[in-house]
Amino acid sequence: NAGVTQTPKFQVLKTGQSMTLQCAQDMNHEYMSWYRQDPGMGLRLIHYSVGAGITDQGEVPNGYNVSRSTTEDFPLRLLSAAPSQTSVYFCASSYYTSGARVTQYFGPGTRLLVL
Amino acid sequence: AQKITQTQPGMFVQEKEAVTLDCTYDTSDQSYGLFWYKQPSSGEMIFLIYQGSYDEQNATEGRYSLNFQKARKSTNLVISASQLGDSAMYFCAMREGIYNQGGKLIFGQGTELSVKP
Numbered sequence: 001n002a003g004v005t006q007t008p009k010f011q012v013l014k015t016g017q018s019m020t021l022q023c024a025q026d027m028n029h030e031y032m033s034w035y036r037q038d039p040g041m042g043l044r045l046i047h048y049s050v051g052a053g054i055t056d057q058g059e060v061p062n063g064y065n066v067s068r069s070t071t072e073d074f075p076l077r078l079l080s081a082a083p084s085q086t087s088v089y090f091c092a093s094s095y096y097t098s099g100a101r102v103t104q105y106f107g108p109g110t111r112l113l114v115l
Numbered sequence: 116a117q118k119i120t121q122t123q124p125g126m127f128v129q130e131k132e133a134v135t136l137d138c139t140y141d142t143s144d145q146s147y148g149l150f151w152y153k154q155p156s157s158g159e160m161i162f163l164i165y166q167g168s169y170d171e172q173n174a175t176e177g178r179y180s181l182n183f184q185k186a187r188k189s190t191n192l193v194i195s196a197s198q199l200g201d202s203a204m205y206f207c208a209m210r211e212g213i214y215n216q217g218g219k220l221i222f223g224q225g226t227e228l229s230v231k232p
Contacts, residue, residue: 033219033220035220035222040124042119042121042224043160043220045220048219103150103162103165104220106159106160108158109158
């Protein structure tokens with residue numbers, strides 16, 4: 001298994017440009033999430049999905065769109081990039097269980113710089 | 116609202132000594148899960164250890180253990196016999212509820228641990 005993969009690893013955008021951060025997992029996990037990591041603030045949840053066709057907002061959803069047409073893929077779209085979106089973006093996946101002892105599997109991250 | 120607080124931005128420890136990283140949390144839910152992740156300089160997030168709110172025993176995973184004090188709402192990570200490879204950022208995280216509700220986690224700000232030879 002490749003686990004959770006993210007592309008690209010690094011991206012530079014100009015203000016106002018749009019782009020899509022790709023995330024894929026091959027573990028057949030129902031749940032997928034996007035987080036952003038800023039210095040001194042830990043990771044914050046942007047959007048998450050509990051299954052194909054179902055998404056919801058997290059703590060910091062403004063400026064980002066998501067969709068989930070398949071179990072495997074969960075792309076994150078920046079419609080009009082702003083310097084405030086400069087961050088490291090992590091995608092994560094996990095499976096459903098009735099127990100709480102389930103960790104998330106994180107991708108390697110995408111570093112985004114918006115000029 | 117749920118919140119995770121890590122009050123130690125940076126910590127130093129001598130190699131082979133034990134170190135404790137603090138984490139306090141705030142939640143009104145009776146059921147929740149607490150996680151610790153390690154993030155080395157390479158950037159990946161590595162799961163270390165988990166504690167459930169109903170677990171009666173403190174969690175232990177190799178050199179990692181938790182000092183879980185439910186009444187004080189704290190879950191401190193203890194790393195025994197520190198190694199140079201333990202130098203990294205450490206994050207405490209929480210998920211409310213018994214069930215894995217979409218995998219949502221709330222993270223603390225992190226503690227940067229440096230192990231000295």
